[in-house]
Amino acid sequence: MLSVIINALFNHAPITFTDILAEILAVLLIIFLILPFHEWAHAFAALCLGDKGIKQRGRLSINPVNHIDPIGALCMLLFGFGWAKPVPIDPRNFKNQKVGMAISALAGPVANIVAALAGMLVYYALSFFALEFLVSTVGDFISVFLSYYILCNISLAVFNLIPIPPLDGSKILFVFLPDKAVEFCYRYQNIFFLILFAGLYTNIFDGILGWATGGLLNGISWLASLPFIPFM
16 A cells, blocks of 8 residues: 555654555455445435435445446555445435435445444454454454554545535535535536645645544544443
8 A cells, every 4th residue: 555655654664564464455345345335325315315216226235346436446545545436316306405415425424434433343342352362463463454444434534524526525515505606516526626636635635634534533432432431
């Protein structure tokens, strides 16, 4: 993984095969399970809100074949962020189109948060009930794997909540914008997306994304620790 190598170079940390393998496996799990789960969540929310036609569009499944975008998967593997095929949602089936789209969009990042929470619960369970195993060679590998898995899910949730088209956060923002502004954003969403990539490339968003990622990580860690308070 490039991110492992880059982080090691900048932090002057040794690059270990274990770290690279753990991150690759974590990202592959994200690509083949979590990205489909993210897109399924969009589809399921749309179905619950009234878009019955979503059943015929083949996206009410976590089968990766139905969701994976090859370029998005490659970017996920190389750069730590990527995307799947967008779920085709028909907002005309919602009672309130803007609100329906916002809720359907929010379901995707929530799926990533749930996935991160599940990983954090496993990590805490191992810490409290199998600490000796966790500090073993295999346990250390699992610990690194879970760390990458959790952070990757949180990063995806935060990234998708950026209120720039065509990310999920833009659909939430549209609830508060007039129709003409929403139409303008949809019309020029490709340009907005290029601006987003330029911002990521120049690290303009690093501060706010780092703050949001850290805050969400702390929140998930606190929530996952609650069942284990009696053992502390």
